[in-house]
Amino acid sequence: MTAPPGTVRAVLLVTLLALLAAGCGIPRDPESTLDRVRGGTLRAGITASEPWTTLEGGQPGGVEVELVNRFAGELGATVVWVDGSEADLISALEMRELDLVVGGLTADTPWQAKAAITRSYATTRVVVAVPSSQPVPDDIAGVRVAVEDGTDAAGILEDKTDAIAVRVPDVTQVKGSAVAIEEWRLADLDLRDTGVHLSKSKHVMATPMGENAFLVRLERFLIANQGEVPTLLDAAVRRE
């Protein structure tokens, strides 16, 4: 187990060779997903999760659908959409019947062991906000805060802060009082952040395990286009 002479050099040589290979399309896909999709079809799975993905009248829409369509455009591919539950879609992805799954997935998704998750292309937060006309309270203790019923934000507001959670079906309809709402909606609804942040979501997409060329290509696209996300979010809200 002793190092024969020149092993230090051998290790360096492997590194060098590897770096030389950098230009020649590394990493590659074990199952050639990227090559197949390029100029062909991109099989995308979708599950509805507004505003990221919508399926109004069976028609895919939303921020992530727009991003996937643009990505397919760059690759000269046509998108074939398949809708289903997250579990169904991830199983199909695992069996390589799909190339991509979108549906408001976040970086803490439990599907990590079955799918390759992209790096996040957008981070959103649920914050406590007040109307711009009102002063920002120093402390939200005892303040009545409207929060959407049946969301994790409602639970966090209840358990982790001293505010009084008032559960409502739609926070965007609340006028003139403090609300727990997505940060990106503040300007649109003329609200001001109190600095109390309830939760943070890092948005991701899912690709088949180990198809690294495809994954890296998608991530490059997402990095190049993540600046578009706020515009796409606004567009998605306006359509509602």
Place this chain on the structure above:
Amino acid sequence: MRRSAVSEHHELPPEKHQKLVKAIRLEWVSILYLLSAIVLLYFTLGNSQAMKAAWVEDILGLTPPIAFLIASRVRKRKPNDRFPYGYHRATAIAYLCASVALLALGAFILYDSVSKLLKFEHPPIDLVKPFGDQPIWLGWLMLAALAYSAVPQVILGRLKQPLAKELNDKVLFADAEMNRADWMTAGAAMLGVVGIGFGLWWADSVAASIISVDIVRDGLKNLRVAVDDLMDKEPTVVDDSRPDPLPLWVKNELMLMDWVKDAEVRLREGGHVFLGEAFVVPVDNEDLVGRIDRANRHLLDLDWRLHELVITPVPEIDRPEPAGQDD
């Protein structure tokens, strides 16, 4: 209290002290360097099984230097009424713990890698943005981190090995061996990552399995040495390849004394040094105390490693059976 049965110096003779100071410095360098490699590998782990194995091996690589440094402090302590044999065994205990950890973790990674291979798991490695806006494939950073974790270790291993022999230190020797073998781990992990780059999904798990087999082997080897030490096996040379000739030498020296009719010596290892008993059958009882005292001084001067020898006069010698013949 002057005891003729114990050598003057407690652990190392003065001329070996320089070497010990150098070894201690090298081990500190090892620890600092390993910590930096561990942090670097941690941030580039990704989903690579081989990276995980190489990372674990580096973490475990910390145990021999730490064991060495702790032991080099603890065993200096003089024997006292609660620990009349001194603290020489501290090393063996540290060593036993480290080798059990090595074995368990190696076995775990082996299981993990083989089961991933059997499940046809394809490891995903994606982009990272460590330097500003320029995204880079994590695989390249993995290769750089592995190169960083390999090359200095080989050099450290080469520097430690001669010191380990000079100091008769098995922990230091095992550490040097592990360092020197680390290029194989890093090389295998690099091949695994390059394999992923070329779309060979199995390369990663295969590399990780090979590394973990190596970790298990290291663990077993070290465990055997540690158990042997605690069982008071006959002393062996520092790389454990053959019995140490010192007990035979001591016996021969005794047999050469004209008042000794028959002699038998048994020694055990206590860290750097050897301790044990000599049984002698004297020709007669004339000046027995004086003869034993003079013999003791003479024998302790033979070799610095012979630290404590109790010479007992006996009417006849009952020699131990050769190993494996008593059942």
